[in-house]
Amino acid sequence: MAGLELLTDQGYRLDGRKATELRKVQARMGVFAQADGSAYLEQGNTKALAVVYGPHEMRGSRSRALHDRAVINCQYSMATFSTAERKRRPHGDRKSTEMSLHLKQTFEAAVMTQLFPRSQIDIYVKILQSDGGNYSVCVNAATLAVIDAGIPMRDYVCACTVGFVDETPLADLCHAEEGGGVSSLALALLPRGGQIALVQMDARLHQDHLETLIEAAMTACKGVSKVLDGVVRQHLHEASVHSRE
Amino acid sequence: MATVQVSEAEKVYILHGIRDDLRVDGRGCEDYRHMEVETDVVSNTDGSAKVTLGHTAVLVGIKAEIGKPRPLIPNEGYLEFFVDCSANATPEFEGRGGEELGTELSNILYKVFNNEHSLDLRSLCISPGEHCWVLYVDVLLLQCDGNLYDAISIAIKAALFNTKIPRVHISSDDEGGKEIELSDDPYDCMRVDVENVPCIVTLCKIGHRHVVDATLQEKACSVASLIISVTHKGVITCTRKVGRGSLDPESICEMTEAGRRVGKALHSPLIKLLQQEESLGKKRQKVGFLG
Numbered sequence A: 001m002a003g004l005e006l007l008t009d010q011g012y013r014l015d016g017r018k019a020t021e022l023r024k025v026q027a028r029m030g031v032f033a034q035a036d037g038s039a040y041l042e043q044g045n046t047k048a049l050a051v052v053y054g055p056h057e058m059r060g061s062r063s064r065a066l067h068d069r070a071v072i073n074c075q076y077s078m079a080t081f082s083t084a085e086r087k088r089r090p091h092g093d094r095k096s097t098e099m100s101l102h103l104k105q106t107f108e109a110a111v112m113t114q115l116f117p118r119s120q121i122d123i124y125v126k127i128l129q130s131d132g133g134n135y136s137v138c139v140n141a142a143t144l145a146v147i148d149a150g151i152p153m154r155d156y157v158c159a160c161t162v163g164f165v166d167e168t169p170l171a172d173l174c175h176a177e178e179g180g181g182v183s184s185l186a187l188a189l190l191p192r193g194g195q196i197a198l199v200q201m202d203a204r205l206h207q208d209h210l211e212t213l214i215e216a217a218m219t220a221c222k223g224v225s226k227v228l229d230g231v232v233r234q235h236l237h238e239a240s241v242h243s244r245e
Numbered sequence B: 001m002a003t004v005q006v007s008e009a010e011k012v013y014i015l016h017g018i019r020d021d022l023r024v025d026g027r028g029c030e031d032y033r034h035m036e037v038e039t040d041v042v043s044n045t046d047g048s049a050k051v052t053l054g055h056t057a058v059l060v061g062i063k064a065e066i067g068k069p070r071p072l073i074p075n076e077g078y079l080e081f082f083v084d085c086s087a088n089a090t091p092e093f094e095g096r097g098g099e100e101l102g103t104e105l106s107n108i109l110y111k112v113f114n115n116e117h118s119l120d121l122r123s124l125c126i127s128p129g130e131h132c133w134v135l136y137v138d139v140l141l142l143q144c145d146g147n148l149y150d151a152i153s154i155a156i157k158a159a160l161f162n163t164k165i166p167r168v169h170i171s172s173d174d175e176g177g178k179e180i181e182l183s184d185d186p187y188d189c190m191r192v193d194v195e196n197v198p199c200i201v202t203l204c205k206i207g208h209r210h211v212v213d214a215t216l217q218e219k220a221c222s223v224a225s226l227i228i229s230v231t232h233k234g235v236i237t238c239t240r241k242v243g244r245g246s247l248d249p250e251s252i253c254e255m256t257e258a259g260r261r262v263g264k265a266l267h268s269p270l271i272k273l274l275q276q277e278e279s280l281g282k283k284r285q286k287v288g289f290l291g
Helices: A094-110 A134-148 A175-179 A208-245 B008-019 B097-113 B150-164 B215-220 B249-284
Strands: A025-029 A039-043 A048-057 A073-080 A119-129 A157-165 A168-171 A182-191 A195-201 B035-039 B047-053 B055-065 B078-085 B125-127 B130-145 B165-166 B168-172 B178-180 B189-191 B199-206 B209-212 B223-232 B237-242
Touching: A025 A134, A025 A208, A039 A134, A039 B178, A073 A094, A073 A134, A094 A119, A094 A134, A094 A195, A119 A134, A119 B130, A134 A157, A134 A182, A134 A208, A157 A175, A157 A208, A168 A208, A182 A208, A195 A208, B008 B189, B008 B199, B008 B209, B035 B150, B035 B249, B055 B150, B078 B097, B097 B130, B097 B150, B097 B237, B125 B168, B130 B150, B130 B178, B150 B199, B150 B249, B165 B168, B165 B249, B199 B215, B199 B249, B209 B249, B237 B249
Parallel strands: A073 A119, B078 B130
Antiparallel strands: A025 A039, A039 A048, A048 A119, A157 A168, A157 A182, A182 A195, B035 B047, B047 B055, B055 B130, B125 B130, B165 B189, B168 B178, B199 B209, B199 B223, B223 B237
């Protein structure tokens, strides 16, 4: 947008954050009693709900079952009122299908699927409000939901979207920054080992800057993982206090 | 809808209990489960509400857009309903699985609101024949534990109460055409009068008696259900019978009377709660799903 400075000279962004600052993350696990695992996560103004069913028997075609590991089935959808312009179809369009495949790929790297051969794990993510970083918020919410369902994972999966403006990487982009012609990169990380589950970028970036950008993304993801860890421990503490009474 | 398997012994147990006005969770035949209503949950919308009725959770978002009025009714705005049965509720709704139920629910909503008494649609008109407000009511089904119609109608009423439509100024530009200006002031808005908005009551016939707010288990034991939409004055705007079985005329009359009684009693506590929530203004703690 003409006239909108994504990064001022003093180092402040559109919403007043510094370049490496993440948005406020608030989350809650066990939101729905009927699903096996569920979580709600807010990152700034982006809100996502993730629900996990499984591991259960393969639904639909039995032939798609894998003999040595579980099949992970993801669906990404957005509420019709989530974006500023009303969306006519919640899912089924190309963007949603692509996101679903990315989520599937991300979680196949983290979930220990070889413990559940011939079964299926369903992960459904719903965006209630969209303000940038949709993929990252979905991954973070889905991680909490998978943990809530008690499905073993190698590590937390934390994701963050970073952009590159004026030679500076900006962590955790909001919607205005994403649309402002910024080269943005989405990264999903398993923080303890520093393993990258998914990296995606579709903008032009000079290859000299790539390493700085990935470094910035990994630092941001490690920040998110600390918050998620805190949420999980808090949830366990509440559950243990509740069961003791 | 998501179904549960109920054994014969369980069915008999539920039937006998209801015969003595005692349901499985201790309620009477005309009692609702614990209900929680919260408005202004999604800030991207013009009005929103979240209703939790037992384990059923529904989220409604309303967006107001300027559109062209219907050709036959040029001086009124209109409502468009869309029900999204998300896969969150049950894996059966994945992909296109939830479309059938969603279409059925939205068709009933159209019928319920298709009368001149529920909402003052004339207040939604901007300039007759050219511009009007279209309210897109989007219902998102998050968890399904029976009694969807009631939860959806209460959520729609709460969301409509919460809706703030910006005021419009029409000015004529140089070529003689009309220009629409939206007021910049976020507090300069028009509210929708929800006094006559009906609430839907679903009555399930189980054995010889009928129950209000049936859970999925009780639904599995029932023969048929009657859906009635009632306004706060006790006026019935829409009636429909759903289910596989058949009902005799006396039961329908009885159920209609009971439905009217229960529906009438729903409105005043709801409006009181909504007004109380609104009076807290900025001080209100927004809980949403984090509570």
